[in-house]
Amino acid sequence: MTPSQTEIEKALVDVRTAYRLLHDYQRAALDAAKYIGTQLSFDYRGGYQGFTDNSSPKPGKGHLSLSSWDWLNLVFYDFHFTRRLGSTDLNLLIRLFSDTGYFISDDPSPDKTVVSTFAPVELSRTMVGFLFYMEWKPEYDGFLNARDDVRRFLETGSELPVAFKKGGVVGKCCSFSRISDEASTDVVVAELVQMAKANGFQLTRLNKGS
Numbered sequence: 001m002t003p004s005q006t007e008i009e010k011a012l013v014d015v016r017t018a019y020r021l022l023h024d025y026q027r028a029a030l031d032a033a034k035y036i037g038t039q040l041s042f043d044y045r046g047g048y049q050g051f052t053d054n055s056s057p058k059p060g061k062g063h064l065s066l067s068s069w070d071w072l073n074l075v076f077y078d079f080h081f082t083r084r085l086g087s088t089d090l091n092l093l094i095r096l097f098s099d100t101g102y103f104i105s106d107d108p109s110p111d112k113t114v115v116s117t118f119a120p121v122e123l124s125r126t127m128v129g130f131l132f133y134m135e136w137k138p139e140y141d142g143f144l145n146a147r148d149d150v151r152r153f154l155e156t157g158s159e160l161p162v163a164f165k166k167g168g169v170v171g172k173c174c175s176f177s178r179i180s181d182e183a184s185t186d187v188v189v190a191e192l193v194q195m196a197k198a199n200g201f202q203l204t205r206l207n208k209g210s
Helices: 004-041 138-143 147-156 162-166 183-197
Strands: 043-049 075-087 087-098 129-132 170-173
Touching: 004 043, 004 087, 004 183, 043 162, 087 162, 129 183, 138 147, 138 162, 147 170, 170 183
Parallel strands: none
Antiparallel strands: 043 075, 075 087, 087 129, 129 170
C-alpha cells in the first residue's frame, strides 16, 4: 500500500530529527578528532571519505546520480595528522566508522549503497580507529575495501593486515562513546601514547603528561 501524504509528513518528522542528531554527532566527531590531534601535538593534513570516491559536491558541481554517501561523508572517514619527530614525520590516521553495519554484515554480497544489506543497526556499532605510521605505502590502500580485514580490526580492537605489520604500522580501535567527552577522551589519549611508545614511537602528550 502506498503511504498517504499524512503518513509521509509524520515520517518526515523523523527525518528532521535525524538530521539534527546527525549534526550534533558530526560536530562531536570533528571536535574529538581535533582535540586528540592537539593533545598529541599533531597538525591536521586533511581527510578522505571511505565509502565513495567523491567528496560532497562543491558549488555548481556534481551530478544527481552520485551516491547519497557523497553528501554524508562522515559515515566512514579518515582524518590525517602528522607530527615531526626528530628528522622524520610520524603520522596519525583517525578512522571514523559511524556505522560498522557494512563491514560486519553476513550478507553474501553487501553493497555500500544498499543499506538493507548491512547488519541490523542493533548489531552494528559506531567506532573509531587510530593508526600510527611513518610512511603510507600503496599496499595499504586496499584496507579501505578489504571487508574481512576491516571486520577483524573492528572485532579484535587491534588486529591489522600483514602488510601493515611489516611496515611498522600500529593501531587500535574503540567505541566512539569513549571519545564522546573530554574525560573519557583523555583516557584514550593516554592509551595511544602508551601504545606508540611500546612500539618505538617516542610520543608525548601536550599539557596533561605522557
